[in-house]
Amino acid sequence: MNDDDLRDALQHTPPLQxxxxxxxxLEQQLRTxxxxxxxxxxxxxxxxxxxxNATQLIDTHQVPMIEMTAxxxxxxxxxxxxxWTAAIASAACVALIVGxxxxxxxxxxxxxxxxxxxxxxxxxxxxxxxxxxxxNRLQGTLDFSHHIIRFAKRPDxxxxxxxxxxxxxxxxxxxLVNTETVVVGGPIRNGDPKIASVTARSSQMQWVRxxxxxxxxxxxxxxxxxxxxxxxxxxxxxxDETRAEHLDNRDHNGSExxxxxxxxPVPASATLNATGSTPIVVESMEYWLNRSGQVLExxxxxxxxxxxxxxxxxxxxxxxxxxxxxxxxxxxGPGTDNPHSTGTSVPAGATVTTSARKP
Amino acid sequence: xxxxxxxxxxxxxFIDGYRATLPELFGFVAxxxxxxxxxxxxxxxxxxxxxxTAWRDGNADAITQPWLRGxxxxxxxxxxRRLEREQRKLAIIDASNVDDHNDTxxxxxxxxxxxxATQQLTPMQRAVVALRYVExxxxxxxxxALELSVSAVDSHLRRAHTALRTILTQxxxx
Numbered sequence: 072m073n074d075d076d077l078r079d080a081l082q083h084t085p086p087l088q089x090x091x092x093x094x095x096x097l098e099q100q101l102r103t104x105x106x107x108x109x110x111x112x113x114x115x116x117x118x119x120x121x122x123x124n125a126t127q128l129i130d131t132h133q134v135p136m137i138e139m140t141a142x143x144x145x146x147x148x149x150x151x152x153x154x155w156t157a158a159i160a161s162a163a164c165v166a167l168i169v170g171x172x173x174x175x176x177x178x179x180x181x182x183x184x185x186x187x188x189x190x191x192x193x194x195x196x197x198x199x200x201x202x203x204x205x206x207n208r209l210q211g212t213l214d215f216s217h218h219i220i221r222f223a224k225r226p227d228x229x230x231x232x233x234x235x236x237x238x239x240x241x242x243x244x245x246x247l248v249n250t251e252t253v254v255v256g257g258p259i260r261n262g263d264p265k266i267a268s269v270t271a272r273s274s275q276m277q278w279v280r281x282x283x284x285x286x287x288x289x290x291x292x293x294x295x296x297x298x299x300x301x302x303x304x305x306x307x308x309x310x311d312e313t314r315a316e317h318l319d320n321r322d323h324n325g326s327e328x329x330x331x332x333x334x335x336p337v338p339a340s341a342t343l344n345a346t347g348s349t350p351i352v353v354e355s356m357e358y359w360l361n362r363s364g365q366v367l368e369x370x371x372x373x374x375x376x377x378x379x380x381x382x383x384x385x386x387x388x389x390x391x392x393x394x395x396x397x398x399x400x401x402x403x404g405p406g407t408d409n410p411h412s413t414g415t416s417v418p419a420g421a422t423v424t425t426s427a428r429k430p
Numbered sequence: 431x432x433x434x435x436x437x438x439x440x441x442x443x444f445i446d447g448y449r450a451t452l453p454e455l456f457g458f459v460a461x462x463x464x465x466x467x468x469x470x471x472x473x474x475x476x477x478x479x480x481x482x483t484a485w486r487d488g489n490a491d492a493i494t495q496p497w498l499r500g501x502x503x504x505x506x507x508x509x510x511r512r513l514e515r516e517q518r519k520l521a522i523i524d525a526s527n528v529d530d531h532n533d534t535x536x537x538x539x540x541x542x543x544x545x546x547a548t549q550q551l552t553p554m555q556r557a558v559v560a561l562r563y564v565e566x567x568x569x570x571x572x573x574x575a576l577e578l579s580v581s582a583v584d585s586h587l588r589r590a591h592t593a594l595r596t597i598l599t600q601x602x603x604x
Contacts, residue, residue, distance in 0.1 A: 078566070081548070097452075
C-alpha cells in the first residue's frame with residue numbers, strides 16, 4: 072500500500088449518498104432558520120412536581136453549538152435538540168426554584184398572580200453533563216421581577232417559566248406554579264428588557280407543596296437557625312453519622328465550614344423532559360449553602376451520569392420563608408400523584424404538616 | 431460557482447442551492463472522513479448552518495462551492511483535532527508501533543476496506559490522510575492547514591500507513 076493506493080481509494084470510491092431523511096431534516100432546519108429569527112424548541116423541566124416550561128429563543132448562531140454538544144454526548148441525531156432543550160429546561164427549572172428561594176425577601180407579602188415578590192436579579196452558572204462525555208455551561212442572570220432567565224451568551228434571548236415562586240418552609244418546598252404554559256414573544260435586543268414583547272397567559276396560580284424529609288431540620292442546623300451559632304450547628308451535624316453521609320463542608324477561605332452541602336432524594340415525580348424525548352429522572356439533588364442559609368449551588372444527578380449543577384451568586388436575603396396566603400396548596404411527592412388536586416388555602420403563619428397526603 | 435445560493439437572497443433560492451450542492455458536498459465530506467456517515471452528516475449540517483448564517487448576514491455572494499468545501503474542511507479539522515485531544519488523554523501512544531511505511535508494501539486488495547479502515551485511525555491521522563489524499567494538498571499545505579510542522583505531518587502519515595496495514599491484515603490496530 073502506497074500513497075497512490077490511498078489516494079485512489081479515497082478519491083475514487085463511490086461517494087456516500089445522502090439519505091432522504093437527512094436531506095429533509097436539514098432542509099427543514101435551514102428553512103426554519105432562514106425564515107425566522109429564532110428557533111423554538113420547547114422543553115419542560117419538572118422538579119418535584121413543579122414544572123418549568125423553557126422556551127428557547129435561539130438564532131442560528133447557537134445551532135452549531137447545540138449540535139456539537141449533542142454529538143459529544145453520544146445520543147442519536149433525532150434526540151439532540153430535545154436533549155439540549157431538556158438540559159436547558161432543567162437548568163431553568165432548578166435555577167428558578169433555587170434562585171427564588173435564595174433571593175426572596177423575608178417580608179412575606181403575598182404575591183399577586185403574575186407578579187411574584189422576588190426582587191432583582193441573581194447570577195447563575197449552570198453546568199450540565201450527560202454520560203460523562205459532555206459539559207454544557209450556561210451562564211446568565213435570573214430576573215425575578217419578570218420571570219426571565221437571561222443567558223450570558225445570548226442576552227437577546229429570554230426564557231420564561233411557569234414556576235414563579237418557591238420557598239422552603241416547614242420541611243417542604245413550596246412552589247408557586249402557573250398551570251398554564253408561559254408564552255414568550257420576540258427576543259429582547261440591546262439589553263433593553265422590553266417586557267412588552269413577552270406575553271404570558273395568566274391562569275390559576277397554586278402552591279405546590281413537596282415534602283422533603285428532615286429537610287427543615289437540616290436546613291436549620293446548617294445555617295444555625297436553631298443553634299446558638301453556626302459553629303455549634305456544624306459540630307452537631309458532624310456528630311450525626313446518619314447525616315454525615317449527606318453533609319459535607321467547604322472551606323473556600325480557610326475558615327471552618329463556610330459552606331455546607333445537603334443532599335436529599337427527590338420524589339419520583341422529578342423528571343427532566345422534552346417534547347418527544349424520554350424523561351430523565353432526577354435521582355438526587357445537593358444543595359450548597361452558606362452560613363446565612365443562602366443557596367449557593369444546586370446539583371441534580373440522574374442516570375447515565377446526568378448532572379446539572381447551578382451556581383448562584385449575588386445573594387441578598389436569607390431564604391427561610393413560608394408560602395404566602397391566598398393560593399391553594401397542592402401536595403406533590405411520594406404518595407401524592409395527582410397534580411391537579413385542590414388543596415386548602417393556608418393563611419400566613421399557619422403550620423402545615425410535613426406528611427404527604429395519600430391520593 | 432454556487433449561483434443558486436448567491437443570485438437572489440430568498441429562502442427558496444437558498445434551499446434550491448442547498449439541494450443542488452448537497453450531494454457533492456456530502457460526498458466530499460464523506461470521503462474526508464472515510465465514509466463515516468454520521469460524522470459526515472454532522473459536518474455537512476454544520477457547514478450549511480454556517481452558510482445560512484452567512485446568508486442571513488448579507489454575504490450570499492460569498493457562498494460558493496469552494497466556500498462550502500473550505501468551511502467543511504475547517505469543521506472537519508476542528509472536530510478531529512478535538513477528538514485527538516480527547517483521545518490523547520485516554521491513551522498513551524506506543525511508539526513501538528511506529529515504523530517506516532516505505533519499508534513494507536501491502537498488497538492493496540480491497541479499496542472499500544481501505545476506506546473503511548481509515549475510520550479507525552486516530553483523529554489527527556484521519557485529518558492528515560483526508561487533506562493529503564482527498565484534498566490532494568502537499569505536505570506543506572497540510573501542515574499549514576493543521577498548524578503543525580512538516581515533520582509532524584510526515585510522522586502522522588507514516589503512522590497512518592502503519593495503522594492501516596495493521597488494520598487490513600489483523601483487523602484492528604495494535
